[in-house]
Amino acid sequence: MGSCFPKPVNNLSTTTHVPTSSVSISDDKKKEAMIGKHTSAGGEGIVTPKLKSFTYSELRSATKNFRPDTMLGEGGFGRVFKGWVDGETYAPSKAGVGIAVAVKKSNTDSPQGLKEWKAEVDFLGKFSHSNLVKLVGYCWEDREFLLVYEYMQRGSLENHLFKSREPLPWSTRIKIATGAAQGLAFLHTTEKTVIYRDFKSANILLDTDFNAKLSDFGLAKLGPSNGASHVSTGVVGTYGYAAPEYIATGHLYVKSDVYGFGVVLLEMITGLRVVDTNRPGSRHNLVDWARPALPDKRKLQKIIDPRLEGDYPSKGARKTADLILRCLEHDPKNRPSMEEVVMSLQEISAIETKPKEARAHKTEPTGSHHVRGYHSTHQSPLHMKQGGRPIERSPVR
Known part of the structure; x- marks a missing residue:
């Protein structure tokens, strides 16, 4: 979420009394x-x-x-x-x-x-x-x-993107994104709309076949009813992933989840965390730094995860970049629904890499993006600090 979030741990904005007396599970x-x-x-x-x-x-x-x-x-x-x-x-x-x-x-x-x-x-x-x-x-x-x-055998997407030595192939990344999008689309289209509110790579778990499943519903919220466009609530979540309207006003829209999805999809194609204070100052925030490169074919190629070694379809990458931009629209009304996101990802998954593309991509310089030790120095958001204070999942002060 934005800079007004003090640290990504699972605290809620309201205090609930935990009973101290013994409670029998058989009651x-x-x-x-x-x-x-x-x-x-x-x-x-x-x-x-x-x-x-x-x-x-x-x-x-x-x-x-x-x-x-x-x-x-x-x-x-x-x-x-x-x-x-x-x-x-x-x-x-x-x-x-x-x-x-x-x-x-x-x-x-x-x-x-x-x-x-x-x-x-x-x-x-x-x-x-x-x-x-x-x-x-x-x-x-x-x-x-x-x-x-x-039990999810392959753990979280976060670990595979930022901690594993074995990079995920492009096709696997799109498969994971599609599965996660289907999970969000389901929540958004249930009889009582559910807003997930904490969509991030750490909350996407993977089974043996890299099928994605959403986990951690501690912050899930029922969506607006009676024709309302949003629900008003205290701002909680994880720094870097929250939609700007939610941070600014506390107004939570169904499409606030879509913004978070766009952030994670950006992490997936670049192999970079949304926030990393170990990167040069202008690159601390991935969205701010990468957004201008997404619509430009040449610039886009330079921010794609170099560990893919060029093995991805140029057309698929451009369509993915376009989808990310749509998800990151400032006005939630301009963002696609998660059903539309699923359809776009299914189209992207059908685009295959041409052998000559992989060779061409490898010749492109990547030094302007991936400085030495760029991937090895990622710092978990759990340990990041801003202004000397830990950033945690808590209400805006």
Whole structure:
């Protein structure tokens, strides 16, 4: 999000009281009041959830007591651990036996843990789609809030773009972008429109075949109703990805997600983070620096990720650049819908690289863009600072 965001961790803009008294997971009335009952709405992907109620003891056993060597990642909500459960009963099992799951354990020190936990259960408990990560179950005991998801073997898009030594091929990047776009399009076209509100490369998870699924619905918000164009809400999210109108006014539009998608697509074709203070000053913000190059064929070729070694279709790159520009339009009304984005990406995926293009691209100079150590010095937004203060996911001050 913009410079008014102080640090990308999963804090919400309003404080929710986390109960300190012990709450039994078997207390059905309290659970139903907290989680809510979802029934089929008759639309595609709207399902009655069959979520497993785990005990804390079961998840502790499944993750080997949350051992550090089972940790998959960490965010504002807490830490995520790899665990193993029986494929049918979901009872905890030994490593390598049954099915792998990802267990998100809330940070008990965060006053926002309960609210984000509930938002995850509310949204992923209601919606089922091939491009949304599957929620298997949950646990709520005393101050412990945990969520259990399907395990995504290849981790996040963020890791593949910025941390992996093996660059993603162009076709795989477009496949991932298409899958993520389909996930957003589904959310935007449900009976009660859902605005994802925190679209970023870290929240796109990949399975073995690089199929993309959206994760982390802690900031998801129901969209405008009764003919309204937007909902007004506190500004939260991750620095660099938020739409300008949201940052400036707190007005959240369905197409605010489209802006975030355009930012991620720009990261995907350049291989660069949206914000990186290790880059030269004029290049700290990827959108500001790269936007002028997108409509220019020659300049565009110089900002394409050099690790692709020219193996991408020129026509496909130009169409992708045009799509990015449309997604990044300042006025949300001028941005395409996510359904239109999906159609554009499907057209782009059908464009193949010509052998002579790869050779031609390799001859183009890239020094003006990728200075020495450019890719090796990326800094995670979790550790970036602006004006001496950490940038975090929190309300604008």
